[in-house]
Amino acid sequence: MDRELAELPPALRWREWMLRVEAVIFAAAEPVSREALARVVGRDCSIDLLIDDLRAELRDRSYEIVAVAGGWQHRSRSAYASAIRASQTSTRNAAPVMSDFEAMVLMAIAYFQPITRGDLSKIFGKEVSRDTIASLRNASFLASGPRSPTPGAPYTYVTTKQFLSAFGMQTLRDLPDIEALEDAGLLSRKEMVEISKYGQDTTDES
Incomplete structure (x- = not known):
């Protein structure tokens, strides 16, 4: 051409x-x-x-x-x-329907990636099931990240380009201010600090 x-x-x-x-x-x-x-x-x-x-x-x-x-x-x-x-027309960019809990889990992964399922469970005070993770992966919002340096070396999870595209973001820097989420009672500051440090350490090692 x-x-x-x-x-x-x-x-x-x-x-x-x-x-x-x-x-x-x-x-x-x-x-x-x-x-x-x-x-x-x-x-x-x-x-x-x-x-x-x-x-x-x-x-x-x-x-x-x-x-x-x-x-x-x-x-x-x-x-x-x-x-x-x-x-009621099918659209090519329609985001999959998520439950409220799935949306909250996706939000936590977006902020604290790379993060394990166990650390997600600590944030929410209850188990984040494999089915929840599988649902978000099937929507192409999640991918496997680096192995965690913790015992057992569990997989971590990270968001994908499809996640950015579906929610109209260029980069993860376009995420809303996390303090607003804390004020809404969705996340604990203590857990946020701990998980944020872990995510940064893992990112630096990868």
Whole structure:
């Protein structure tokens, strides 16, 4: 494929690059990385400026291009969420239905990863079952992390790019302030400190 399009006038070349980038993002089942988009445009083309121009064109449409999970993806605007739900149409980015407890476990893993099932049980004061972990893994929200340095070397769990994509985040830095979760009584500060230290130590060793 001709990436450079040197025979086209600058304006038409830019327009073709915009259309290529939009087509790739539209067709993709997951967020498209900068590296992938760079394969369809010229070497000196600015991906960021192309995305800015595409977003400007979509300003009055019911969908947009958003930055999630280290790439870009087409998403319908939140203002039209109720219309989409009312249509009962199956959507490609629909998040799996989770119980309240599964959502809380996923939240804890997101903040304290890598973390073991045993440490999750300490946080919640009751056992976090293998079935709960399996449900979150089946939703592609979790993956296995490094082995814990504790006796028995149990597996730890970490979140995935699918987790970021499903919840509209670029990185884990986009997670809400954890103090708000403590104020809501969802997590214990003592356990948070202990698990946070463990997670940092494990991350440094991996």
